[in-house]
Amino acid sequence: MDALAALPAEVTLAHAGKQVRLAPASVLAPMAGITDTVFRRFIRDLGGCGLIMTEFTSGDGIVRSAKVARRYLSFEPEERPIAAQLFGSDPAVMAEAAVIVEQMGFDSIDLNLGCPAKKVVKCNGGSGLLRDLPLLRRLFEAIRGAVSLPFTVKFRAGWDEAQLVHVELARLAESCGVNGLALHARTREQGYSGNARWEWIADVKQAVSIPVFGNGDIRSPEDAAAMVAQTGCDGVMIGRTAAANPWIFRQMEAYRTTGAYPLPSERDREQLMTDYFRRLIRQGNPGAVGKMKQFAAWFTHGVEDGGQLRKAIYQAGTERQILEQVEAFFAKVYSTTCREV
Ligand SMILES: Cc1cc2nc3c(=O)[nH]c(=O)nc-3n(C[C@H](O)[C@H](O)[C@H](O)COP(=O)(O)O)c2cc1C
Numbered sequence: 109m110d111a112l113a114a115l116p117a118e119v120t121l122a123h124a125g126k127q128v129r130l131a132p133a134s135v136l137a138p139m140a141g142i143t144d145t146v147f148r149r150f151i152r153d154l155g156g157c158g159l160i161m162t163e164f165t166s167g168d169g170i171v172r173s174a175k176v177a178r179r180y181l182s183f184e185p186e187e188r189p190i191a192a193q194l195f196g197s198d199p200a201v202m203a204e205a206a207v208i209v210e211q212m213g214f215d216s217i218d219l220n221l222g223c224p225a226k227k228v229v230k231c232n233g234g235s236g237l238l239r240d241l242p243l244l245r246r247l248f249e250a251i252r253g254a255v256s257l258p259f260t261v262k263f264r265a266g267w268d269e270a271q272l273v274h275v276e277l278a279r280l281a282e283s284c285g286v287n288g289l290a291l292h293a294r295t296r297e298q299g300y301s302g303n304a305r306w307e308w309i310a311d312v313k314q315a316v317s318i319p320v321f322g323n324g325d326i327r328s329p330e331d332a333a334a335m336v337a338q339t340g341c342d343g344v345m346i347g348r349t350a351a352a353n354p355w356i357f358r359q360m361e362a363y364r365t366t367g368a369y370p371l372p373s374e375r376d377r378e379q380l381m382t383d384y385f386r387r388l389i390r391q392g393n394p395g396a397v398g399k400m401k402q403f404a405a406w407f408t409h410g411v412e413d414g415g416q417l418r419k420a421i422y423q424a425g426t427e428r429q430i431l432e433q434v435e436a437f438f439a440k441v442y443s444t445t446c447r448e449v
Pocket residue numbers: 137138139140141142163164193220221222223262292323324325326345346347348349
């Protein structure tokens with residue numbers, strides 16, 4: 109695989125004279141409960157990510173309450189370029205919500221058509237909309253007409269394999285003035301099971317001329333290069349791997365420019381964990397302990413005997429105790445490593 113040829117150095121989302129340049133052409137996928145402002149700044153500081161996205165946010169919620177908008181959509185200037193992701197199904201409400209997003213200073217706006225969660229689908233949001241293309245047209249037109257920001261859509265390929273709509277939806281979106289598409293190459297029915305079907309990304313890329321981002325199952329820079337080579341997509345979007353390995357964007361950038369990338373040492377992992385946990389504490393969020401426990405599960409992927417550390421963190425009651433557990437775990441790792449050397 110020719111890494112240098114495969115990963116695009118940049119891609120631009122453009123509408124009515126407004127341009128968002130993603131360099132490199134990589135996107136942090138929106139992840140509810142994960143991609144809050146602390147995590148987004150963490151990813152930015154590690155480097156290599158072209159565009160950051162918020163967690164999905166209810167259009168209805170932000171229209172009804174400024175508190176909801178502040179809670180889910182506050183961001184810091186260093187997060188730019190940043191897109192706000194909304195979900196919802198009422199065109200008039202979503203148009204109003206889009207205006208709020210524009211006024212908050214986001215660089216672009218994204219509509220979620222992929223969420224499989226029952227409570228979102230029940231209100232016809234997320235992947236529920238994949239079964240109603242006429243309503244989708246009205247939604248696209250309403251949002252497009254309300255704002256001058258670049259507007260993107262993130263979607264799954266269809267409700268199930270018998271009802272694939274990815275090509276039709278992509279063409280519809282482009283005809284309504286949508287400026288970019290990200291396909292999570294699974295159906296709603298699949299949830300997260302099975303493999304992402306990258307050939308569906310290739311179908312979409314062939315059907316439209318706006319930028320197409322491929323999403324699903326990228327676990328390494330090699331995977332990202334393979335997806336681009338196999339589908340011709342203009343950029344890649346990465347979700348779960350970014351939570352388990354926040355260095356992935358930096359690694360992809362190194363791979364793109366040099367054909368190789370460094371793997372984190374145990375010391376890097378300890379630093380990553382404590383740095384992130386300290387950021388959570390500094391944020392002064394009363395839920396910091398819960399978040400630290402949640403992230404312990406992600407960050408210990410790939411750590412030898414990581415299960416022990418997870419257990420110790422789950423049992424800890426305070427922020428300080430969690431940091432002590434991390435320190436004690438890695439001190440043991442280093443002393444064992446030194447003895448072996
Ligand atoms: C914990 C979690 C939360 C997610 N939340 C969102 C969300 O808010 N909006 C969205 O469009 N997709 C959401 N997704 C889906 C991801 O953005 C992405 O499409 C999916 O994980 C596939 O990409 P990956 O294989 O790189 O993880 C979420 C996924 C996970 C695991």
